[in-house]
Amino acid sequence: ETGVTQTPRHLVMGMTNKKSLKCEQHLGHNAMYWYKQSAKKPLELMFVYNFKEQTENNSVPSRFSPECPNSSHLFLHLHTLQPEDSALYLCASSQDLTSGMSGELFFGEGSRLTVL
Amino acid sequence: AQSVTQLDSQVPVFEEAPVELRCNYSSSVSVYLFWYVQYPNQGLQLLLKYLSGSTLVKGINGFEAEFNKSQTSFHLRKPSVHISDTAEYFCAVRRQGGKLIFGQGTELSVKP
Numbered sequence: 753e754t755g756v757t758q759t760p761r762h763l764v765m766g767m768t769n770k771k772s773l774k775c776e777q778h779l780g781h782n783a784m785y786w787y788k789q790s791a792k793k794p795l796e797l798m799f800v801y802n803f804k805e806q807t808e809n810n811s812v813p814s815r816f817s818p819e820c821p822n823s824s825h826l827f828l829h830l831h832t833l834q835p836e837d838s839a840l841y842l843c844a845s846s847q848d849l850t851s852g853m854s855g856e857l858f859f860g861e862g863s864r865l866t867v868l
Numbered sequence: 869a870q871s872v873t874q875l876d877s878q879v880p881v882f883e884e885a886p887v888e889l890r891c892n893y894s895s896s897v898s899v900y901l902f903w904y905v906q907y908p909n910q911g912l913q914l915l916l917k918y919l920s921g922s923t924l925v926k927g928i929n930g931f932e933a934e935f936n937k938s939q940t941s942f943h944l945r946k947p948s949v950h951i952s953d954t955a956e957y958f959c960a961v962r963r964q965g966g967k968l969i970f971g972q973g974t975e976l977s978v979k980p
Contacts (some may be wrong), residue, residue: 756911792877792972792973793972794872794958794969794970794971794972794973795912795958795970797967797968842911842912844911844912852968853900853962853968854900854917854919855900855902855914855917855960855962855968856914857912857914857968858911859911859912859913860911861909861910861911862911
């Protein structure tokens, strides 16, 4: 079992659907992150949570809504998405923000999202 | 703003040959540099990092990278690659107090 688990691994949704991506970390970490990985583009940081509190929103459109009920779980709620939102969404965790800034990020395998 | 350029999008190489994956960053004081590897259908994994000290950094799986401040580069090298090294490699940079910025990635394809 990997330290960071993401479900579902694949998701296809229409532009009017509402769905959620789930991330769970079993590492006892306190910081969690959402990244977007589009083909041939650099990874984009979307959100950062530290001890369940959002510390960063990197100008992400409101059709993406994160939720962090506890330090082990992170959700990304999706609604009225656009085809250009199709990408691999990666969750990551770190012991804390300091270790995250030292590059000690542990990534999940990602959720491949296709918006039709 | 800080930026990272990975000069090669794809690098094909034969097994047991040496490889260098190039990374340049925009100049800034006090930068921290990282290489991550992403195997097929997996998330990213930290390969090595430079925070301070020796400019030659050794990482996992026999990889190493050298921080060259004058050339603003942090190229990744391995003297002899294996089939299992086939993956995408990402260079990333962070300046003090700033965000982690990733490059676009280099696909390393090792052929028998």
